[in-house]
Amino acid sequence: MDRKLSKHLQAIAGLIIIFGIVLTALFAPAIAPHDPTEIDLARKFLPPSEDYPLGTDQLGRCELSRLIFGARHSLAISLPILSILAIIGLTIGTFGASIGGKTDRILTMVCDIFVSFPSLIIAVAVIGILGNGLENLSLAVVMAMWAWFTRTVHAYTMVEMGKDYVLAARICGCGPAKLIIRHLIPNILPQFFVYLSTGVASSILMVSSFAFLGLGLPHGVSEWGAMLNEARSSLYSHPSLLIYPGSCILVTAAGFNLFGEALRDTLLPEEETI
Amino acid sequence: MLEARHLTKRYPTRIDGFHGEVAAVQDVNISLKDGRAYALVGESGSGKSTLAMLLSGLIPPTSGDVTLNGTSIVPRGQLRDKRLCTQLQLVLQDGKSALDPKMSVYRNIAEPIRNLTPMGREAEKAVIERLAAEAELTLEELCRRPHELSGGQQKRACIARALATNPQVIIFDEAVSGLDVLIRKSILDLLKRIQAKRKATYLVITHDIDVALYLADSIMIMKDGRIIEQVDFRGDFSCFTHPYSRRLLHAAIS
Numbered sequence: 001m002d003r004k005l006s007k008h009l010q011a012i013a014g015l016i017i018i019f020g021i022v023l024t025a026l027f028a029p030a031i032a033p034h035d036p037t038e039i040d041l042a043r044k045f046l047p048p049s050e051d052y053p054l055g056t057d058q059l060g061r062c063e064l065s066r067l068i069f070g071a072r073h074s075l076a077i078s079l080p081i082l083s084i085l086a087i088i089g090l091t092i093g094t095f096g097a098s099i100g101g102k103t104d105r106i107l108t109m110v111c112d113i114f115v116s117f118p119s120l121i122i123a124v125a126v127i128g129i130l131g132n133g134l135e136n137l138s139l140a141v142v143m144a145m146w147a148w149f150t151r152t153v154h155a156y157t158m159v160e161m162g163k164d165y166v167l168a169a170r171i172c173g174c175g176p177a178k179l180i181i182r183h184l185i186p187n188i189l190p191q192f193f194v195y196l197s198t199g200v201a202s203s204i205l206m207v208s209s210f211a212f213l214g215l216g217l218p219h220g221v222s223e224w225g226a227m228l229n230e231a232r233s234s235l236y237s238h239p240s241l242l243i244y245p246g247s248c249i250l251v252t253a254a255g256f257n258l259f260g261e262a263l264r265d266t267l268l269p270e271e272e273t274i
Numbered sequence: 275m276l277e278a279r280h281l282t283k284r285y286p287t288r289i290d291g292f293h294g295e296v297a298a299v300q301d302v303n304i305s306l307k308d309g310r311a312y313a314l315v316g317e318s319g320s321g322k323s324t325l326a327m328l329l330s331g332l333i334p335p336t337s338g339d340v341t342l343n344g345t346s347i348v349p350r351g352q353l354r355d356k357r358l359c360t361q362l363q364l365v366l367q368d369g370k371s372a373l374d375p376k377m378s379v380y381r382n383i384a385e386p387i388r389n390l391t392p393m394g395r396e397a398e399k400a401v402i403e404r405l406a407a408e409a410e411l412t413l414e415e416l417c418r419r420p421h422e423l424s425g426g427q428q429k430r431a432c433i434a435r436a437l438a439t440n441p442q443v444i445i446f447d448e449a450v451s452g453l454d455v456l457i458r459k460s461i462l463d464l465l466k467r468i469q470a471k472r473k474a475t476y477l478v479i480t481h482d483i484d485v486a487l488y489l490a491d492s493i494m495i496m497k498d499g500r501i502i503e504q505v506d507f508r509g510d511f512s513c514f515t516h517p518y519s520r521r522l523l524h525a526a527i528s
Binding site for chain 1: 375376386
């Protein structure tokens with residue numbers, strides 16, 4: 001009972017954080033006190049004041065406004081990426097696992113090849129060939145992560161394939177497509193949602209780390225990872241400029257992870273952990 | 275008529291790096307005539323379940339052939355022939371895991387109707403309500419999820435689903451194993467009533483010779499992948515002649 005309650009609190013905490021970030025992202029122009037791109041070198045590195053609650057950065061831009069718009073950039077980049085990953089993972093993963101045989105072995109091999117490359121290498125290669133830009137960054141993240149999603153869905157599906165209800169469905173005349181859509185996807189969906197919700201955190205981290213390395217985003221975009229990168233030069237004089245975006249990434253990732261784990265315990269009650 | 279000719283199934287094994295083969299079913303010949311009830315008795319590991327899968331056309335045999343009304347039902351590839359599904363149903367051993375946990379009991383029973391018949395939703399509802407009454411499931415139980423039912427009711431749902439397309443052959447793999455005595459009796463009685471009402475070929479696969487004696491006109495005894503004896507049982511135990519069959523009987527009666 002206590003465990004249930006604590007899970008409940010965890011889910012609520014996660015949800016509050018997620019809602020907070022989503023609302024901030026949606027209403028960024030209304031909340032932000034200043035234009036996040038407004039450069040004023042005369043006002044650089046200002047300490048927190050009434051006008052600039054978190055001070056200004058190395059180019060005199062309002063730090064708070066940049067953080068608020070950062071929520072917008074982080075979510076607007078990672079959520080579409082995640083939807084694409086989910087669709088790719090569910091389609092290829094369930095298809096391979098349910099069809100089996102040679103086709104599945106080839107798919108698994110391709111996934112293994114992609115997984116064996118560090119995601120950063122794939123991203124550098126994609127952006128190096130196609131150039132900077134939001135689409136290329138998204139493409140890079142999808143290329144780096146699709147195999148992980150597909151493998152996870154594949155593993156979940158393999159577990160389901162061994163269960164009797166799949167055999168029963170075949171006895172009842174279910175073809176491969178019906179089996180996937182009616183039986184396999186609904187049965188792996190709870191686990192997949194959990195994976196997806198923790199995946200939000202990792203894709204935000206990945207986009208931020210690419211931005212931190214100067215990959216993908218045009219210069220000056222107030223993405224949190226990019227802000228970390230720009231603030232590096234003033235690491236010793238103004239460490240707070242690194243702490244603010246860093247904390248934003250941390251809190252966002254934590255929010256999605258908290259919610260994801262609580263979701264797992266609610267949606268998958270049969271897998272009791274001891 | 276469901277017939278198996280020289281049916282053999284071997285599985286590859288690998289123990290300590292040595293490749294070998296284990297024969298689950300060896301040279302089995304049976305013919306199940308329409309409208310009769312058969313039982314296949316054997317201890318666990320005797321190849322009963324493999325034989326059930328072979329006879330249902332779910333796995334290909336290593337050699338031999340299975341025919342239903344003269345047409346081979348040996349599977350080729352992933353796709354299962356729709357006509358075969360309509361004509362032949364297999365009720366799996368574990369009622370709980372044989373029902374899709376994400377669907378209601380009603381939806382589970384509707385599965386073969388939606389896949390195999392062009393029936394509309396209204397007609398389907400009438401059929402399912404009739405099936406539920408036949409299998410003694412309440413309408414309220416139909417709306418629940420499978421895991422909310424007791425083991426006996428799950429089994430009834432599986433039986434109702436198997437009856438949905440009015441198949442010509444129904445194979446029950448361990449129809450009553452794992453159920454407590456009273457529920458076991460009520461499921462056996464249900465099977466008996468279905469047999470009396472619906473003219474179909476029944477094959478009950480069981481490790482329990484009691485069940486076979488209660489339900490079947492003809493009993494096959496299986497040991498180590500072979501059918502060692504087949505007798506038409508009419509209340510006289512002396513028709514069992516093989517020593518193994520006599521031991522099984524002896525153990526059941528004492």
